[in-house]
Amino acid sequence: MTRRDFSERDIHMALDGELPGEERMAYDAWLEANPEMKAKSARYIADRAAMRAAFAGVMDEPVPARLRQALLGEAPVKASAWRSRWWLSAAAAVVLAVGGLGGYVAGVDSIARVGDDDQLAEQAIAAHVVYAAEKRHAVEVPASDKEHLQTWLSNRVGLKLVAPDLAAEGFQLVGGRLLPAGEQGKAAMLLYEDAKGERISLFVTADSSATSKGTYTAEGGGPEAVYWLDKGYACAVVGSLPPERLSDVAKTAYGQLLAGISS
Amino acid sequence: MDDKKAAILSEIPRLRRYARSLLRDRDSADDLVQDCLERALVRLDNWQTGESPRRWLFTIMHHLFIDQMRKVNRRGEAAILPLEAGEAQAAPADQVETIASREIMDALQAISPDRRAALVMVAIEGFSYAEAANILGVPAGTLMSRIARGREELRGLLDDSSRRRSIRIVEK
Numbered sequence: 001m002t003r004r005d006f007s008e009r010d011i012h013m014a015l016d017g018e019l020p021g022e023e024r025m026a027y028d029a030w031l032e033a034n035p036e037m038k039a040k041s042a043r044y045i046a047d048r049a050a051m052r053a054a055f056a057g058v059m060d061e062p063v064p065a066r067l068r069q070a071l072l073g074e075a076p077v078k079a080s081a082w083r084s085r086w087w088l089s090a091a092a093a094v095v096l097a098v099g100g101l102g103g104y105v106a107g108v109d110s111i112a113r114v115g116d117d118d119q120l121a122e123q124a125i126a127a128h129v130v131y132a133a134e135k136r137h138a139v140e141v142p143a144s145d146k147e148h149l150q151t152w153l154s155n156r157v158g159l160k161l162v163a164p165d166l167a168a169e170g171f172q173l174v175g176g177r178l179l180p181a182g183e184q185g186k187a188a189m190l191l192y193e194d195a196k197g198e199r200i201s202l203f204v205t206a207d208s209s210a211t212s213k214g215t216y217t218a219e220g221g222g223p224e225a226v227y228w229l230d231k232g233y234a235c236a237v238v239g240s241l242p243p244e245r246l247s248d249v250a251k252t253a254y255g256q257l258l259a260g261i262s263s
Numbered sequence: 264m265d266d267k268k269a270a271i272l273s274e275i276p277r278l279r280r281y282a283r284s285l286l287r288d289r290d291s292a293d294d295l296v297q298d299c300l301e302r303a304l305v306r307l308d309n310w311q312t313g314e315s316p317r318r319w320l321f322t323i324m325h326h327l328f329i330d331q332m333r334k335v336n337r338r339g340e341a342a343i344l345p346l347e348a349g350e351a352q353a354a355p356a357d358q359v360e361t362i363a364s365r366e367i368m369d370a371l372q373a374i375s376p377d378r379r380a381a382l383v384m385v386a387i388e389g390f391s392y393a394e395a396a397n398i399l400g401v402p403a404g405t406l407m408s409r410i411a412r413g414r415e416e417l418r419g420l421l422d423d424s425s426r427r428r429s430i431r432i433v434e435k
Contacts, residue, residue, distance in 0.1 A: 012411050016385050018392050044414055047421065048386045051284075051371070054364035055387055058280040064293055067275055070300045071268055180365065 006030040011041045015048065057130065065220055119182065121216035121225040124203035124236035127179055127189050128223055132199040139175030139191055149176050153188035158206045159233055162260030163190050164253040170194045171249065182207040200239030200246070202253055208234035215243070226250035233261060267307060270316045271300070277388065278320060284383045285328055287372050299324040321388070322398045325380060332376045370420035378413030381406050386414075 006027055013019045014027055031038045131138050141149040146163060154161045156178050163173050171192035181187035185207025193199050203225075212229045226247055227236035235257055237250035278299060282292035302323050303310075310319050371379055384395040385406075396406040 009407070009411065012407065012414065016392065016410070043418060047367075047414065047417060050363055050367050050421075051383075051417075052387055054367040055280050055284055058283050059276045061276070061279070063272070063275045063279075067279075067293060067297055067300060068272070070297045071272055071275075071304065180362065 006037075008037065008040070011037060011044065015041070015044055062220055117210060117212040117214065117227060117229050118216065120203070120205070120208070120229060120234050121214075121227050121236055122218070123179075123181055123187065124189075124201070124225050124227065124238045125216070125218060125223055127187075127203055128199075128201045128225075128238035131177065131189065132191060132201055138199075140177040142175040143173040145175075146173065153178060153190075156186050157188045157204065158186075159188075159204065159261050160263065161188055161204060162256065162263070164202070164256035164260075166192055166249060166253060169249045169252055171200060174199070179203075181205040198239070198241065200237060200241065200249060202257070203236040203238065204257065205234050206232060208232065215247075228254055267310065267316075271303060271320065274316050274320050275300075277317065278324060281321065281383060281388055282324065282328075284368075284371055284387060285376070285379060287368055295324065295328060298327050302327065318390075318394060318398055321384075321390075322400075325398055325400075328380070329376070366421060366424045367417075370417050370424065373420055374413055374416045378409045378416065381409035382413035382417070385410055 004023070004026070010019060010027055010030075014024075019027055031041060141152065143149070143163075150161055150163055153176055163176070166172075171194050174191040174193050176188055176190040179187045179189050181203075182205065185205050187203055187205035187207070190202040190204070191199060192201070208229045209231060210229050211231060212227075214227060216225045216227065217223070223238050223240045224243060224246055225236045225238045228234065235254055237246065237253055239246050239249070241249065275296065278296045279292060282295045282299075283289065286292045286295060299320060303320055306323070310316065371383070374382075380399060381395060381401075384390050384398065385392065390398065392403055392406055396403045399406060401409075
């Protein structure tokens with residue numbers, strides 16, 4: 001077994017797979033003998049797992065059409081307002097990090113509000129895409145614990161939430177979860193399933209200042225969102241049902257939600 | 264589709280992931296990837312068939328990223344301020360993120376671009392030190408110190424945000 005002094009540097013090397021194999025045993029022994037270093041190593045391992053998890057979803061996203069087109073030249077690339085300006089966002093991040101530019105930050109905030117409805121629909125769709133596909137981890141609280149689910153989500157979101165009864169539409173509640181929404185807000189997601197396993201989700205948040213309603217589908221296709229925004233609450237119903245059917249289910253769900261909120 | 268383009272196409276998800284960790288905002292990250300793809304197309308002849316397109320593409324993208332960050336720094340803050348509506352940094356929540364993911368993404372944005380790139384390259388993208396040093400165009404020793412400092416900085420920032428979060432919970 002090699003004998004040498006290890007240091008913090010070796011923690012990084014071990015973590016990154018750069019520690020020579022023959023030193024591994026001696027390193028492990030050193031780690032065991034140094035609780036402080038062992039704790040540091042464990043923390044870095046946990047942070048790395050969190051970093052990987054935070055960006056793992058990107059790998060599953062479909063390649064945006066514009067990138068495919070840029071590469072294959074299948075269609076003329078339309079220059080968007082963003083094109084080649086990505087560094088402005090990087091610059092904005094620098095500015096924000098520097099701080100002291102309150103007026104500017106406030107400006108960005110008010111601009112971001114313009115797209116409230118799109119933003120809501122996109123968040124609801126993203127949540128649906130991620131969680132409705134999960135078999136065992138689709139919800140945090142199952143329908144069997146409905147009372148608790150409603151109380152918990154109501155408290156977190158700040159609205160009196162009653163999970164709509166969609167049995168007449170053929171859908172049963174699977175459960176729900178809490179999600180981030182907008183800048184600071186929280187949203188409740190309620191997941192429903194029909195006999196064939198088709199899933200739809202309700203996305204409800206109190207973080208809304210605009211009034212609007214409509215339907216929304218992402219540029220590349222995928223599930224559709226039917227949404228309503230009002231002052232103080234917003235709701236979107238997302239699913240891949242035929243549009244008319246989704247619209248019917250959404251209206252039923254919205255009616256019941258509204259009755260619950262204002263009860 | 265020719266083989267080279269097919270090989271590049273299969274690298275896009277990784278390029279997007281790397282760009283997202285560098286820039287946070289989804290549209291901006293995809294713009295960086297698009298710039299990278301366009302530059303790669305122009306230089307297709309520089310790439311030897313048989314060689315992995317991954318390192319080649321990451322190198323191109325990293326150069327684009329660092330060049331722009333330098334320009335931004337040189338230009339200073341004043342020139343950056345008059346953003347038009349469509350160009351303002353979009354709310355980061357254009358994608359569902361757990362609190363933990365959001366904190367990690369924010370913390371990554373707060374560390375210096377050089378350290379961020381080095382750390383992400385090794386910890387998320389899985390490049391070896393030699394590969395990452397090569398892509399970033401720095402000596403291995405520099406890469407290692409960036410990784411070490413980046414990790415330490417990230418840990419401190421995450422501790423700060425979890426402390427803030429527990430304060431908020433206590434306040435309620």
